[in-house]
Amino acid sequence: MAAPQAVRGTRDLIGEEQRRHQHVVDTARRIAAIYGFDEWVTPIIEPTAVFARSLGDTSDVVTKEMYSFEDRGGEWITLRPEGTAGVCRALVGNGLTQSLPQKVFYAGPMFRYERPQKGRYRQFHQIGLELIGPSEPLADAEVIACGWAVLQALGVSDATVLELNTLGDKPSRDAYRAALIGYFSEHREQLSPDSQARLDRNPLRILDSKDEGDRRLVGSAPTIGPYLTESAAIFYRDLQAHLHRLAVPFRENPRIVRGLDYYGHTAFEFVTNALGSQGTVMGGGRYDGLVEEMGGPSTPAVGWAAGIERLAMLLPQAPAAPVGIAVIPVGESTESAGLEVLQALRGAGLRAEMSYRGNLKRRLERANRIGARAAVILGETEIAAGIANVKDLTSGTQTEVPLSGLVAHFS
Ligand code: ATP
Ligand code: MG
Numbered sequence: 074m075a076a077p078q079a080v081r082g083t084r085d086l087i088g089e090e091q092r093r094h095q096h097v098v099d100t101a102r103r104i105a106a107i108y109g110f111d112e113w114v115t116p117i118i119e120p121t122a123v124f125a126r127s128l129g130d131t132s133d134v135v136t137k138e139m140y141s142f143e144d145r146g147g148e149w150i151t152l153r154p155e156g157t158a159g160v161c162r163a164l165v166g167n168g169l170t171q172s173l174p175q176k177v178f179y180a181g182p183m184f185r186y187e188r189p190q191k192g193r194y195r196q197f198h199q200i201g202l203e204l205i206g207p208s209e210p211l212a213d214a215e216v217i218a219c220g221w222a223v224l225q226a227l228g229v230s231d232a233t234v235l236e237l238n239t240l241g242d243k244p245s246r247d248a249y250r251a252a253l254i255g256y257f258s259e260h261r262e263q264l265s266p267d268s269q270a271r272l273d274r275n276p277l278r279i280l281d282s283k284d285e286g287d288r289r290l291v292g293s294a295p296t297i298g299p300y301l302t303e304s305a306a307i308f309y310r311d312l313q314a315h316l317h318r319l320a321v322p323f324r325e326n327p328r329i330v331r332g333l334d335y336y337g338h339t340a341f342e343f344v345t346n347a348l349g350s351q352g353t354v355m356g357g358g359r360y361d362g363l364v365e366e367m368g369g370p371s372t373p374a375v376g377w378a379a380g381i382e383r384l385a386m387l388l389p390q391a392p393a394a395p396v397g398i399a400v401i402p403v404g405e406s407t408e409s410a411g412l413e414v415l416q417a418l419r420g421a422g423l424r425a426e427m428s429y430r431g432n433l434k435r436r437l438e439r440a441n442r443i444g445a446r447a448a449v450i451l452g453e454t455e456i457a458a459g460i461a462n463v464k465d466l467t468s469g470t471q472t473e474v475p476l477s478g479l480v481a482h483f484s
Contacts, residue, residue, distance in 0.1 A: 082187070082195025084382075092392045093385035094198065098180045101200040101223045101379075105178035108219040110202055112178045115159040121149040127158040127366050132278070138185040140195075152184035156201045156378055157360065158367075164205060165369035173206030173372070180381070192351030192383050202357075203376035205364065210308050213339040213359055213375045214315030220355050220377050221321045224343060229387040233343045233354060236326035237313070240277070240337050240358070241297055241305040249300040250276055260290050280330045296327035308338055331358050339375060348383055355379035397424030398483060399440030399466075403433050403452040410456045414449055414479060421480040441466060449479065 079085060086094050102112065121141050128135045140152040153159055156179050169175055180200045187193055200223075204216050217235065224230040240246060253276040261269060265284040272279065280291050301309070316323055323341075331340045340358035348354075357377025364372035398418055402411035411427050418425035428439050433450065440448045450462040461479060464471045474482045 080195065082189035084194060084196075089391045089394075090385070092394065093388055094381055096388065096392045097227060097381045097384045098198075098200060100226045102178065102180065104223045104226050105202060105219060108176075108215065108222070110176040110178040110204075110219070112180075113160060113163065114181070115153075115156070115163045115179065117153055117182060118150050119153055119159050119162060121151040123158050123162045123367070124151050124154060127161065127363055128155070134185060138187055140184045140186060154183055154185045156181070156183065156199055157203060157363065157376055160203050161205075161364050161367045161369070161374070164364060164372075165367045170364065170369045170372060174212075175203070175205045177203040177205065177376075179203075190351070192348050192380070192386065194382065198381040199378045200381060201376060201378035203374060205372060205374040207375075208361070208373035210312040210339075211315050212373075213312050214319055214321070216357065216375050216377060217316060217323075217339075217341060218319040218321050220343065220357070220379070223379070224355070224384075227384060227387070228389045229345075229354075229384060232347045232387055233345045235321065235323040236329050236342050236344055237316075237323045238325065238327055238329035238340045239297065239301065239305065239309040239312075240330065240340050241301045242308075242337060245297065245301045245305045246277070246337065249295070249297045252295045252300060253277065253279070256294050257290065263290060277330050280328050291328060298327065305338065312339060331356060336360055337362070341377070343379075345383075345387060347387060351383060353380075354383045354387065394444055395424055396444050396446040397426055399436070399443070399445040399448045400425055400427040401433060401436045401440065401448050401450045402427070403450060407451045407453055407456055410476075411451050414451065414461065414476065417480055418449075418483065421484060423480070423483050437464075447483070 124139060125135055134154045139154055142150055144150050160177050160179065164170060164175060182196055182198050184196055186195060189195060202216055202219060204212050221230065221235065224233055241249065254272065257264060257272050257276055257279060261272065263286060264272065264279070265282065265287050268279045268282050268284065268287045279287060280294065282288065282291065329340045329342055336358040338359040341356065342353045343355040344352045345354055346352055355377055359375040361373040364374060400411050400415045402408045415425050415427050426443065428436050431439070437448060445466055447466055448464045450464060455461055459476050460473045461476055462471055463474045463482065
């Protein structure tokens with residue numbers, strides 16, 4: 074039988090890749106906690122309606138990318154393509170809409186049926202934040218500042234730029250939508266088939282198109298600025314003032330609309346040019362209508378999600394492999410003494426290993442191969458004298474250490 078292959082667009086995380094991945098999650102979790110966010114873990118599978126309803130029926134995710142299936146009980150289930158809808162479903166389902174604000178951090182796998190390429194996979198992973206409850210622009214600014222702090226803590230902030238936009242309130246968007254329809258209708262036949270469909274249903278989405286021809290047209294499309302209501306303009310101005318105060322640098326980009334339909338007011342992306350065309354590492358914005366879509370009361374909210382794979386690729390250096398101590402019994406009779414030493418070291422929180430067979434030379438080779446920092450060599454005479462030979466595998470020097478002092482020696 075031919076060896077089974079991993080599913081197209083999925084990857085195994087092993088060794089350095091796993092350490093990079095874990096470092097991104099650990100760092101984000103630590104920074105999010107400092108900013109007052111608590112971690113939620115929601116299911117990877119949700120009823121299909123959770124996404125079909127919330128992401129909007131013109132989003133790429135819903136129209137082309139979802140992994141959906143009918144389960145054995147006849148329920149339509151979807152592997153989550155993003156985290157926000159599930160968090161809002163959980164907020165409503167757990168009766169938390171009366172306990173606001175909720176400040177949520179999450180991390181985990183997401184699934185989208187996309188054409189796999191560097192930085193784009195079918196199973197990928199995200200970290201994300203949701204701040205549910207506040208409608209003030211200071212909430213948007215704090216959520217963005219936390220994202221910026223994560224990028225700084227990862228050492229990737231020099232390689233990324235925050236691009237900021239506003240989608241205004243509903244009256245602003247309605248007026249802007251009419252202007253976009255006017256503009257794109259004049260060029261309808263130059264639009265991609267996808268964008269022709271968007272023109273009728275949600276013309277803002279054309280601004281997010283990746284099609285080359287569409288992008289040329291988008292370049293001269295109207296921007297939202299002139300269509301903002303006074304209060305939407307004030308919201309955007311306040312957000313910018315807060316970002317200045319929080320020392321978060323940004324540049325305005327009127328083309329940022331975000332891929333999903335549920336955004337209003339704030340829309341932003343952290344982009345890099347260090348990853349080729351998969352340049353967006355973090356994206357988010359304000360989604361005041363989503364909780365209501367999930368059957369809850371009208372509830373303002375703002376958040377972001379970031380691709381862990383893209384952040385992991387940007388890390389300036391890979392986290393170091395863990396180093397431990399190799400315990401090497403010389404001859405079978407010393408093995409039980411070896412086990413005692415092994416457990417004593419582990420009991421003190423030290424990483425320690427003992428290989429199962431081989432002479433001193435072979436076991437020393439293995440200790441070097443696994444990157445051990447030291448070897449504890451236990452011969453019969455040494456054990457009888459209550460000592461061990463400790464070999465520093467970096468310097469090569471060997472010292473005698475009393476068995477009772479081994480833990481202290483390494484701590
Ligand atoms: P893109 O424009 O690259 O398709 P998106 O707008 O679809 O991104 P979001 O839904 O905003 O992405 O997801 C937030 C982040 O998750 C993205 O900025 C990116 O870093 C990451 N991401 C999205 N889709 C994938 C994927 N298929 N593989 C790897 N990372 C992804
Ligand atoms: Mg996408």
